[in-house]
Amino acid sequence: MALRVVGALRDDIVTMALRPGDVISESDIAGRYGVSRQPVREAFIRLAQQGLLLIRPKRATVVKKISPEGVRQSRFIRESIEVEIIRRLAGHPSADAGTVLGELIAEQEAASNANDSRRFHTLDELFHRTLARLIGVEYAWQLIDDHKMQLDRVRYLTLGSSSSKLAISEHRTIVAAVTAGDVAGAEVAMRAHLARAEVLLSQTIAAHPDYFE
Amino acid sequence: MALRVVGALRDDIVTMALRPGDVISESDIAGRYGVSRQPVREAFIRLAQQGLLLIRPKRATVVKKISPEGVRQSRFIRESIEVEIIRRLAGHPSADAGTVLGELIAEQEAASNANDSRRFHTLDELFHRTLARLIGVEYAWQLIDDHKMQLDRVRYLTLGSSSSKLAISEHRTIVAAVTAGDVAGAEVAMRAHLARAEVLLSQTIAAHPDYFE
DNA sequence: CTTTTCTATCTTGTATGGTAGACGCTCGTC
DNA sequence: GACGAGCGTCTACCATACAAGATAGAAAAG
Incomplete structure (x- = not known):
C-alpha cells in the first residue's frame, strides 16, 4: 500500500x-x-x-534540504511546549510522577553503560513523552514528534557524540525540581537541557554544509 | 487544480x-x-x-467531528507558544513594537464600531501573528494556524456573541505590559485573554452536541 | 415473524494512458 | 568563439478504467 x-x-x-x-x-x-x-x-x-x-x-x-531557520523555530516550538509542560507538572506534582520518571532514568543509565545509543535515544524520547502524558497532553507531544523529524535528521548526523551521561544528569535535575514543586527551577533546568542542541546545530552545519540551505 | x-x-x-x-x-x-x-x-x-x-x-x-479533547490540547499548544512569545517580547521590547501593535488595535476598534465581525476576526488573527513576527518566529504561527482550524470551527458556531470590546481591552493590556517590559504581567494578561475561549467551548458543546464526539 | 445468506451497489485503492510544462542539449547563426 | 533558438526528453499532473472491500437490502430458509 x-x-x-x-x-x-x-x-x-x-x-x-x-x-x-x-x-x-x-x-x-x-x-x-x-x-x-x-x-x-x-x-x-x-x-x-x-x-x-x-x-x-x-x-x-x-x-528537502534542512533549513537552519526551520530547525531553530522547531526548537522554539518544542521549548515553548516542554517548558509549559514542566511548569504545570511542577505546579501540581502527582504522587507517582517521581517514581515513574526515576525508573525511566535508571533504564537510561543502563542503556548508557551498555553503549546502546539506539536504545538510549528511544528512552530519551520516551522520557519527554512521559512528561507530556503525566499532565494529559500526550497529543501535544505527537505534534512535537512531527516537527522533531527535522531535528532527528540533524541528530542522526551527530550520532557518535554520545553525551548521554550529561543528558541523564540533566534529567535527574529536572525530576528533582518537579518532585520538589520548584516551578522556576524546573523551567530553568528544562531550558538548559534543550539548549544543548543549539551548539550541535552549528557544528553540524559546519560539518555538512551541503545538507543545509 | x-x-x-x-x-x-x-x-x-x-x-x-x-x-x-x-x-x-x-x-x-x-x-x-x-x-x-x-x-x-x-x-x-x-x-x-x-x-x-x-x-x-x-x-x-x-x-471529522470536533474532538473536545483535541480542542483542549490545541488550546494548550497555542497557549504554550503564545505565552513564550509574549514573554520574550516583553523581555526584549523593541522600539516600534508598541506603535505597530497600537495601530492594529486602533483598526480593530474601528472594525468593532462598524460591527464588521469578519474584519475584526481577521485583525485579531493578524494581531497575534504580528506578535510572533516581532520576535522572528512567524513560522511557529503557521503551526498554530493549522491547529487553529479546529478552534475556528468552534468559533464560527458562536459568531454572534461579539465580545470584541472585551478582546480589544485585553489586547491593550497585553501591549501595555509588553512596552513596560513587564514579563510576568504580559504573561498573565495573555493567559487571561486566551482563557476566555474555554467557556465558549463548553457552551458550544451544549448547543451543538451532534457536532462533537 | 425472525434470522441468515447472498447479491447489487456503493465506497476507496490501484494501475495505466495521455497531456502540458520545464529543462538541457544540439545545432545554427552572428 | 560566443550566444540564442529549436527540439527531444524528462517531470509532475490529470483523466480514465479496473479491482477489492464493505455495506445495505432483498430474498430465502427456519
Whole structure:
C-alpha cells in the first residue's frame, strides 16, 4: 500500500539514506518498490506536507534540504511546549510522577553503560513523552514528534557524540525540581537541557554544509 | 487544480457548510467541481492530514467531528507558544513594537464600531501573528494556524456573541505590559485573554452536541 | 415473524494512458 | 568563439478504467 511507501521513504530520509538535495521521481520510486506511480504520488504528498519533500511542479521532487531557520523555530516550538509542560507538572506534582520518571532514568543509565545509543535515544524520547502524558497532553507531544523529524535528521548526523551521561544528569535535575514543586527551577533546568542542541546545530552545519540551505 | 479543491473544501468545513459527520465521496465532490476523482482524492489526503477529514478505507470519507479533547490540547499548544512569545517580547521590547501593535488595535476598534465581525476576526488573527513576527518566529504561527482550524470551527458556531470590546481591552493590556517590559504581567494578561475561549467551548458543546464526539 | 445468506451497489485503492510544462542539449547563426 | 533558438526528453499532473472491500437490502430458509 501507499502507507508502506510513506514509512519506507520517511525512514530513508531521517536516516540519511536519502540525502537532502537528492532528486526522486515518482516512476523511480514506483519501480523500486514494485507498485504503481499513484501510491507513490500520494506518499509524496504526505511527506511534502510534513516538510520532508519539496515537490516542484512539472520539474522534479527533491528531498528537502534542512533549513537552519526551520530547525531553530522547531526548537522554539518544542521549548515553548516542554517548558509549559514542566511548569504545570511542577505546579501540581502527582504522587507517582517521581517514581515513574526515576525508573525511566535508571533504564537510561543502563542503556548508557551498555553503549546502546539506539536504545538510549528511544528512552530519551520516551522520557519527554512521559512528561507530556503525566499532565494529559500526550497529543501535544505527537505534534512535537512531527516537527522533531527535522531535528532527528540533524541528530542522526551527530550520532557518535554520545553525551548521554550529561543528558541523564540533566534529567535527574529536572525530576528533582518537579518532585520538589520548584516551578522556576524546573523551567530553568528544562531550558538548559534543550539548549544543548543549539551548539550541535552549528557544528553540524559546519560539518555538512551541503545538507543545509 | 487540486489545490483549488483543497481551499474550497477547507472553507466549506470551517464555515460549517460541510458539517461534522457529513459523508462526502470522491465522485460526489469531483462531479460538483467538474474535475476528475484524482485531484479530489489528493485533496482528501491533505485535509485528512490536517485533521479535518476522516478517510475510512473502502468505506467512506466523513467530515471529522470536533474532538473536545483535541480542542483542549490545541488550546494548550497555542497557549504554550503564545505565552513564550509574549514573554520574550516583553523581555526584549523593541522600539516600534508598541506603535505597530497600537495601530492594529486602533483598526480593530474601528472594525468593532462598524460591527464588521469578519474584519475584526481577521485583525485579531493578524494581531497575534504580528506578535510572533516581532520576535522572528512567524513560522511557529503557521503551526498554530493549522491547529487553529479546529478552534475556528468552534468559533464560527458562536459568531454572534461579539465580545470584541472585551478582546480589544485585553489586547491593550497585553501591549501595555509588553512596552513596560513587564514579563510576568504580559504573561498573565495573555493567559487571561486566551482563557476566555474555554467557556465558549463548553457552551458550544451544549448547543451543538451532534457536532462533537 | 425472525434470522441468515447472498447479491447489487456503493465506497476507496490501484494501475495505466495521455497531456502540458520545464529543462538541457544540439545545432545554427552572428 | 560566443550566444540564442529549436527540439527531444524528462517531470509532475490529470483523466480514465479496473479491482477489492464493505455495506445495505432483498430474498430465502427456519
